[in-house]
Amino acid sequence: MDWAINAPLECQDLNHCFASAHAAHGAPEPASRLPGSHPWQRQVVAVAVLGAVVALAATPTATHGTEAEPGRETFSVEYTVEVRADDPTTAWVRWDLAGIDEIRRIQLTTDGGRFSSFQASGRLEEREGHVIWWPSAPYGHLSYTTPLRHRRGPEAGFDSWADTDWVLTRARHLFPHSRILFSTNVEPNAEARARLIVRVPDGWDVASPLAPDGAHRFLVESPRARFDHPRGWLMLGHFARADITIADTMVSVTTAGEVATSARDIFALLEDGLPELTQLLAQQPVRLLIALGPDPMWRGGLSGSSSFYMHGDRPIRTPDRTSPYLHELFHVINPTRPGPDAAWVTEGLAEFYSVEIQRRIGTLDREGFHRALRSFARHGLWNRDFTRTTEFALRNNSAPLVMWALDREIRDSTDEAHNLDDVVTELAQQGDTVTTARFLGTVRRIAGTSFNAFFRRHVYRGEQPSLASLKESAAPEAESDR
Ligand SMILES: [Zn+2]
Numbered sequence: 001m002d003w004a005i006n007a008p009l010e011c012q013d014l015n016h017c018f019a020s021a022h023a024a025h026g027a028p029e030p031a032s033r034l035p036g037s038h039p040w041q042r043q044v045v046a047v048a049v050l051g052a053v054v055a056l057a058a059t060p061t062a063t064h065g066t067e068a069e070p071g072r073e074t075f076s077v078e079y080t081v082e083v084r085a086d087d088p089t090t091a092w093v094r095w096d097l098a099g100i101d102e103i104r105r106i107q108l109t110t111d112g113g114r115f116s117s118f119q120a121s122g123r124l125e126e127r128e129g130h131v132i133w134w135p136s137a138p139y140g141h142l143s144y145t146t147p148l149r150h151r152r153g154p155e156a157g158f159d160s161w162a163d164t165d166w167v168l169t170r171a172r173h174l175f176p177h178s179r180i181l182f183s184t185n186v187e188p189n190a191e192a193r194a195r196l197i198v199r200v201p202d203g204w205d206v207a208s209p210l211a212p213d214g215a216h217r218f219l220v221e222s223p224r225a226r227f228d229h230p231r232g233w234l235m236l237g238h239f240a241r242a243d244i245t246i247a248d249t250m251v252s253v254t255t256a257g258e259v260a261t262s263a264r265d266i267f268a269l270l271e272d273g274l275p276e277l278t279q280l281l282a283q284q285p286v287r288l289l290i291a292l293g294p295d296p297m298w299r300g301g302l303s304g305s306s307s308f309y310m311h312g313d314r315p316i317r318t319p320d321r322t323s324p325y326l327h328e329l330f331h332v333i334n335p336t337r338p339g340p341d342a343a344w345v346t347e348g349l350a351e352f353y354s355v356e357i358q359r360r361i362g363t364l365d366r367e368g369f370h371r372a373l374r375s376f377a378r379h380g381l382w383n384r385d386f387t388r389t390t391e392f393a394l395r396n397n398s399a400p401l402v403m404w405a406l407d408r409e410i411r412d413s414t415d416e417a418h419n420l421d422d423v424v425t426e427l428a429q430q431g432d433t434v435t436t437a438r439f440l441g442t443v444r445r446i447a448g449t450s451f452n453a454f455f456r457r458h459v460y461r462g463e464q465p466s467l468a469s470l471k472e473s474a475a476p477e478a479e480s481d482r
Contacts (some may be wrong), residue, residue, distance in 0.1 A: 013423075044439035047322035073193035075099040079220065079230055081174055083148070085201035086236070089162040091174055094143040101137045102187035108133065109177040117145045136407045146174060159299035159309070165204075166237030166256040168293045170304050171230040182225045194220035194228035200236050207235040207254045209289040209306035231305035233291045242267070251289045257294035261313020266290060266325060269316055270291070272361035273326055280353065280421055281333045281428040288332065290325075317358070321368045326354035335428055339435035341387035344459075346434070348399025349424060351376075352407075355400070370470045376401035379466055384462040387436045402458045405465030409454055410447045422446045 072170070077101060082092040092456035097103070104333075108115065109130045118124055122136035133142060148162035148169055151288040160169040182190050196218040198206045209232040210218035222228040242263035251270060253263035278284050301310045301324050308328040319324050330350040338346040355372040358364035362371075380398035381391050407420035423442050427434055438461065443451045457463050 022118060022268040024449040048381055051120070069205075072189065072191060074102060074187050074190050075192055076190045077194040077220070078192065078197060079175070080197045080199060081234075082205075083162070083167055083177065083201070083236055088164065088167060088201075089148050091146050091148050091169075092143065092168075093146060093174055094141060097135055097142075099138050100101070100135060100140055102182050102184075102190040103135060103137070103140075104181040104183045105136065106142075106181070107131070108180040114147050114150070114173075115144050116175045117143075119143050126141075131237075144176075144331065148173065149482045152269070152298045155174040157311075159298045159302060161293060161297050163257065166235070166239050168233070168235050168256055168291055168297065168309065170233045170302075170307075170309070174234075178229070182226070186262060188235050191226050192228050196220050196230045198234075198236065203235045205239065205241065207234075207239070207241060207252060207289060207291070208232060209287045209304075221374050231288055232306045233307040233309050235289075235291045241358065244268055244333070247278065247284075249274060249278070249285050252288070253290045253292065255312065257312070258375045259292045259294050261292060261310075261312055261314065261316060265316050268323055269323065270361070271331070272363075273323075273357050274329065274358055276344050276357045277326070277329055277333050277353070280424055281330070281335065283428065284336055285333060288329075299394075301328040303356045304327045306394055308332050320379075321355055321364060321372035321374075322351060324356060326357050327351055330354065335431045336434045337432075339438075341436045342434050342439060344386040344395050344399040345436065347395035348403045352400035352403035352420075353424075356404075358458050373401060373404055373467060373470060376404075376460070377464055380464065382462050382464045385460045386462055389462075398464070401465055405442065406451075406454065409451070410443065413447050414447050417447050 003128065028112055029337070043166050066221060074106065078096040078098075078122075080094045080096070080353075083095075084090075084092070107130055110116070110126075113130075117133050118126065118133075120133050120135065121140045123134040124142075125132045135142070135349065140452075148160055148167055149158055150160040150169075150173055152159040159169070160173040184190075184469070195213060196208070196210060196336050198208075198216045200206060200216065200424075206216045206276070207368050208218050208230075210220060210230065213219045218230070220228045220230050235254045237254060237256065239254050241252060241254045243250065243252045244267050245251070247351070250276070251267070274288075291307065291309050292312040293309065297311055297312045299313065301308055301314065306333070312325060314324045316325060325340075327350045330353050332348070334346070336346075355364065355369060359366075359369045376397045379393060379400060381389065381393040383392060384391075384398075386394060386399060386402070403420060410420050410423070423439070424461050425438070426442055426446065436455075440451060440455050458465060
């Protein structure tokens with residue numbers, strides 16, 4: 001037997017509320033993205049269950065690079081999500097499984113009762129916080145409902161919303177976290193063929209980053225996951241949609257309700273910005289969905305698998321010259337996830353490159369670039385251990401400034417032969433979890449010299465890097481607008 005953890009988990013969804021320009025972000029959620037598409041992601045943990053040794057296989061995050069060729073498929077899963085015109089705030093979800101002799105049981109997390117009204121073939125047992133399902137073989141079905149309006153926090157905006165004629169949600173709101181117990185004596189290499197079917201009222205449209213497979217139907221493929229789960233953001237209903245292909249990536253911007261940012265402005269940024277990020281992170285996403293929503297949705301950005309949500313009032317570029325769109329895009333394309341002491345690395349890189357990429361593509365001049373750096377310095381939280389601090393001001397202001405200083409230090413110590421890009425690309429090529437120690441080790445390898453002193457000073461002691469070199473372009477009186 002062999003357990004597979006299957007989760008509709010997406011990019012880390014660390015809080016990216018840009019609503020108040022780096023001031024009041026909510027508490028970041030713990031990193032939830034499981035490892036990506038690499039063999040080490042199969043975190044093998046020996047656990048004795050029912051007298052047998054089982055292996056925990058983590059579901060990869062999927063969707064980077066070319067779409068994976070499905071392996072030999074031994075069973076099929078058809079997910080149906082239905083939204084009805086008379087009550088668009090509820091989703092009716094059904095799983096139809098076929099050829100599942102190798103599936104012994106499935107455990108689903110009910111997430112505080114968000115998933116309810118479970119019905120299933122075979123046997124279903126509701127327990128504290130989860131249900132356990134022993135589907136009848138060879139065919140099984142499961143159904144449940146889930147509300148489509150969900151607040152990000154007690155006082156926060158909604159990260160899933162259903163209006164009268166549109167819905168903006170993501171897979172994690174429709175599919176509970178699940179663990180599958182396979183019987184390996186029936187089929188040692190069980191692998192699913194999975195589809196997502198969306199049933200919506202007449203005249204409604206459907207947008208998803210998943211590969212289309214007919215009208216309102218999608219292929220669900222999670223490379224190296226045996227029980228594929230739908231992922232990413234999903235927009236249903238009446239909404240505006242614009243598509244463009246940028247360097248082999250099909251980019252869609254969907255907009256529900258009245259929003260300030262136009263798809264044209266987003267495409268203008270991505271035309272040059274996306275290729276920069278795909279090269280930096282050594283990934284080529286096949287599809288990218290950017291879904292914009294209005295109030296009362298969360299006034300920030302949230303990254304998902306091959307997709308991200310952005311509040312429609314968030315600008316392409318903030319007054320302090322950072323870009324919420326490039327920041328989220330970095331998260332979407334980045335195949336690594338942060339370890340417990342390295343959220344500063346992920347956030348620092350996403351925010352630093354949201355400025356640096358603009359400089360490279362010529363939309364930010366030197367003055368604007370320096371202004372962003374001074375803003376990081378002024379709004380940062382200093383003299384704290386980066387590896388132990390969760391405050392937003394540290395992760396999204398202090399950390400990007402330290403990334404800038406680190407880039408300069410690597411350039412200086414290698415006579416411009418290397419820079420921070422080389423570190424980021426190498427980490428991305430290896431994937432997996434990035435810890436502070438692994439980040440430091442990669443810097444050392446790229447630079448060919450120890451960076452212990454730099455990390456001690458600027459990461460563990462949290463000292464602010466000097467901005468003395470920016471003096472010649474200072475214009476501090478003009479910087480009070482944030
Ligand atoms: Zn972020």
